[in-house]
Amino acid sequence: MAELLKTLRVLGPRRAWRLWRGYRLGWVQTIAPFYTTRTLQTLLNVGFFDELQRDGSIDVARFAEAHGLDGQILQSLVDSLYALSILDKRGTSYVLDDKGRVLIEVARGWFDGVYGYEGVYHSLEPLLRKEIVYGRDIYRRPDFVAKGSGEAENWIYFPLAIDLLTQNKRQRVLDLGCGDGTFLRRLCAANPSIRGFGIDVSPAAIADGNKLVAQAGLQDRIQLAVLDINALDKTPAELKDIDAATVFFVLHEILYQSKDALMRLLRSYRAIFPGVPLTVFEVDRPTPEAMRRRPGMAVQYILQHDLSHQKLVSRPEWRALFQEAGFKSIEERNLSFARSVIFTLQ
Secondary structure (H helix, E strand, O other): OOHHHHHHHOOHHHHHHHHHHHHHHHHHHHHHHHHHHHHHHHHOOHHHHHHHHHOOOHHHHHHHHHHOOOOHHHHHHHHHHHHOOHHHHHEEEEEOOOHHHHHHHHOOOHHHHHOHHHHHHOOOOHHOOOOOOOOOOOOOOHHHHHHHHHHHOOOOOHHHHHHHHHOOOOOOEEEEOOOOOOOOOOHHHHHOEEEEEEEOOOOOHHHOOOOHHHHHHOOOOOEEEEOOOHHHHOOOOHOOOOOOOEEEEEEHHHHHOHHHHHHHHHHHHHHHHHOOEEEEEOOOOOOHHHHHHHHOOOOOOOOHHHHHHOOOOHHHHHHHHEEEEEEOOOEEEEEEHHHHEEEEEO
């Protein structure tokens, strides 16, 4: 304490206060979370937290040897999380602290989703300088984006969709842009009377989805197919006999291609599935002024979408687009707390 007081006398109150504010804003609030995020993502990707959740504790040296990892680096990563009370010690082994349990159980989808955009953020300067172009030289990782979206949406949007479909007694549900079928697995597990159908343009996602469906014992109730939602006219006949459809945060990717592409998709849906309600989950894009008043997750979410060729628009703009596509009935649930909206179109 004596040395601190001596240092403060030399620096003077104004300089000391500026240094403290800079430390809080620069290191604690900005730089430190970057290091922690990358550490958590790395340990997630090598299976450290999966094993920790399964077994309850981990011996770092044994884990490193079993997985062919650098034990010294792993120990340093683990020690940093121990210092932050994300991990705790039980003898020579490590366990999840309460903070760590919340991060892994609730926020894991966000970590996976952000990792999907890591290459984009790493390349911000060459992107800004026009030295590289997104979609030609750099891409997001669709596997991690899909995995992260499924985990994150399972906390809010999937339960809302399941409740809506159950309340309306739907029996055969088609999910457009289903990824690995996470929503359909949740839906069919929650409601044994529903059959699920999903289409996605990614063969890898569908292949992973079929494995997960089989592991869940739902292969008799869920059918997944590789199909671009921009080509709904090629929908297999067995998928056309549905009484409801869902699409989770996909339409903004189509809108970036062009408004005409979105109109073709929506009008094609109306023609192929006449009278079948389409439940759309989308972002309600706030203005920069609204984000400044209440920043939240929207700041980073909108930035990563702007950088990766996706067009987020406001709730009134979505409604106008659906009206232009010819939907006569547009029901709306404004989830303003999450800056998102649920439309049911017919």
